[in-house]
Amino acid sequence: MKLTSLGSRTKALAVIGTVTAATAVLGAAAPAQATSAASYAAAVCGSGFSPDSNGVFSLDGGTIYVSYNGSTDCAVLMKSAYVGTATNTWVFIEHANGAGGGYGGPDNNGNDDGWYTTYAGPVYVYAPHECIEVGGGTVVGNDAAWPSVMCG
Numbered sequence: 001m002k003l004t005s006l007g008s009r010t011k012a013l014a015v016i017g018t019v020t021a022a023t024a025v026l027g028a029a030a031p032a033q034a035t036s037a038a039s040y041a042a043a044v045c046g047s048g049f050s051p052d053s054n055g056v057f058s059l060d061g062g063t064i065y066v067s068y069n070g071s072t073d074c075a076v077l078m079k080s081a082y083v084g085t086a087t088n089t090w091v092f093i094e095h096a097n098g099a100g101g102g103y104g105g106p107d108n109n110g111n112d113d114g115w116y117t118t119y120a121g122p123v124y125v126y127a128p129h130e131c132i133e134v135g136g137g138t139v140v141g142n143d144a145a146w147p148s149v150m151c152g
Contacts, residue, residue, distance in 0.1 A: 044122050065077075
């Protein structure tokens with residue numbers, strides 16, 4: 001696996017990741033912080049994407065956020081453990097039932113798996129009014145969501 005330098009996105013997310021990690025340690029995430037992280041993940045997806053309130057999947061080491069722009073879904077896994085340290089972190093998105101169709105990520109197949117300091121993604125699938133699967137994981141134990149299905 002490769003060590004990926006993320007430049008400015010690393011710096012921008014270091015603050016959010018630190019706040020998220022500190023909140024997790026304290027044991028209670030404030031709704032404003034969760035909303036802020038979801039909004040930030042939507043911004044990572046690009047212009048026109050909005051957070052999907054049904055698309056939040058918590059892991060011990062991070063959270064997968066799904067955003068939508070009217071026809072395309074986007075997934076980003078934001079780390080809450082080992083933020084600032086490059087660890088294997090991955091996220092994927094595809095049509096439901098393993099039908100593929102995802103894009104983005106290093107191989108443009110809807111899967112982003114690498115050594116990241118703050119988040120994996122964004123990855124996308126064009127799926128208006130269809131069911132999708134999202135999943136991901138971090139290095140925290142068996143910390144993985146595989147897969148979670150959303151329909152909409």
